[in-house]
Amino acid sequence: MKIQDTMGIKYDQFSTNRRILMGPGPSEVHPRVLNAMATPLIGHLDPQFLDIMDDIKSMVQATFDTRNNMSFVVSGPATTGMETCLINLLEPGDEALICINGVFGERMADMVERCGGVLKSVEAPWGKPIDPEDVRTALRSCKPKVIAIVHGETSTGVLQPLEEIAGLAKSVDALFVVDAVTTHCGVDLRMDDWEIDAMYAGTQKCLSAPPGLSPISMSYRATQAIADRKTKVQSWFMDLSLVQNYWAGSRRAYHHTGPVSAMFALHEAYRMVLEEGLENRYERHERNHLILKEGLEEMGLEFLVEEKYRLPMLNAVKIPDGVDDRKVRKQLLQDYNIEIGGGMGVLDGKIWRIGLMGESSSINHIHMLLSALKKIL
């Protein structure tokens, strides 16, 4: 809203309602994290900031459950983490086997083609996990440098078992790339034990930090593949051979201006995760998922995904026949300040996506949503 005056254009201060965030992210952010973010800035090469970066690097290692030295944070949303992993590992002509059962698998496939990779794919219907047998079959007719898969498909609510496919990747000497955007800090995920070579996450889901950064990690094998490249990475911004000098080099060389305030927030959010303890946090996400499930089933609502493959932090629920998706979500937002997500792509209008992520994974959130939904439906 702007008002012309003699000095130029004036805009009103923005105003927002206090929303209850139960969609696919961003989740709610604890006041401790908001306060940390509002700390007056220091320089992005200030020794005090480099100490904070060192902490964060070690927090990424702790929460990814990895000892990988190349563990840090990309200065962009989770999508830049995805793109960073793929374009650094692939050179033009390299084969990549992408597992596709939702929006984010499709996005990875698109990125492979854009960077000159040769796309091979294994698919499963949206709402079902990738079958390791299909990966085994696909590997008979290709020799991929990279096999990539989404751990928690945010578009469908599917939790993908990883270990068997990790073993298949290992057996053909492929690098195993995992999208942990939604599962990071919300469900068991062990980068080293499961032999994952490259992994990227988001901050705005179970970690409950604001969106805009992407923690990533690369195994020794992955860093070797990057060191052995014959061509430059197509993106200057995402070229890890440059970025790593800012995060890990002895001289901490300037690459880009680090997002100081967002990193302040991330530091405090990781602190809260580690204070709670990863196991406790996973258990909380699972427990609240089961409480929500019971409540939804009492109302006659059904899940899209078979029980054993459900993401605890993102509940994909079928919209009952005759119910108007957008009208219900609009009512939830307008009358109750509650945000839930709609379906994407082929699931648009067919499911709701109810997030119980990080700070938003609480019994009170469930009660607020179930009570409001009962009044509306």
Place this chain on the structure above:
Amino acid sequence: MKIQDTMGIKYDQFSTNRRILMGPGPSEVHPRVLNAMATPLIGHLDPQFLDIMDDIKSMVQATFDTRNNMSFVVSGPATTGMETCLINLLEPGDEALICINGVFGERMADMVERCGGVLKSVEAPWGKPIDPEDVRTALRSCKPKVIAIVHGETSTGVLQPLEEIAGLAKSVDALFVVDAVTTHCGVDLRMDDWEIDAMYAGTQKCLSAPPGLSPISMSYRATQAIADRKTKVQSWFMDLSLVQNYWAGSRRAYHHTGPVSAMFALHEAYRMVLEEGLENRYERHERNHLILKEGLEEMGLEFLVEEKYRLPMLNAVKIPDGVDDRKVRKQLLQDYNIEIGGGMGVLDGKIWRIGLMGESSSINHIHMLLSALKKIL
């Protein structure tokens, strides 16, 4: 600093000194902007957030002095703004004429090669502006699709006159791309009047918002060039044909999760710029530059750049013979909490870069720095 305990790893809360930021950015951020950033989050597709995005789009237009419809903010640091402009306008095989007289011209040249462009360049020594005659000469032996130049070379302190080179670009029907990272909101810059086709800025300089976002704008000619592409943009994240659907499409389609908190901060920072008025803000930057200049010259310090080409917001000062660059900057930081910048590349150890940007462009900042420098030198 971490402490092992039974629940996992614990980290101390980070602690920072209250710094006086007088380097090449980030500049200081007003408490109003920090408070806005700490507003509890809302969803990145919430109608209230889309309103904020609409405001920001119009604020980018106002501060770029343009009516371009494709004016918005890239969700990454200014370097992603640079890369977004170049890779969307260039297709493999396209010629680009890059003007190089510092780090950021070099960076653009590197990006041109990475995206398959054919690099042509015009150079000037670091510390001097690009001579339009050299551009004219270069145009005799190439037919570039893009001519790109840095308005304020942060690595050297040079303010580049743009209008004559803009005219040359027009005369050969090339798209004129301008890096306004350091000059945005600090010195006169008129995108439409000067016929600039693509421009990107940073938030952490004269705009005094936290780093991590890049306002950009594309002229109608530039958007036509993007629409006429025969190949996909190499980056999924930076593909403007996708990004624009989130910012301007009638359905506001999901592309990536918008950096909600950073956008809250940006909205408030732009409000403060427009309250002050662009002309007043430019005049303040110029006035404070002259006061600093007088003080530095009284101390016998000399500028790197000839007077008429000096950036008011970034003062490149020669380090006197026998003075230890790093020792002085360390002392300023440790004893006075004042950050100034060192030189980059060939100017490492030879200059200091003193920023008077946005909130850091004030008489009190100048007094603090000059007094501290006098004690140290």
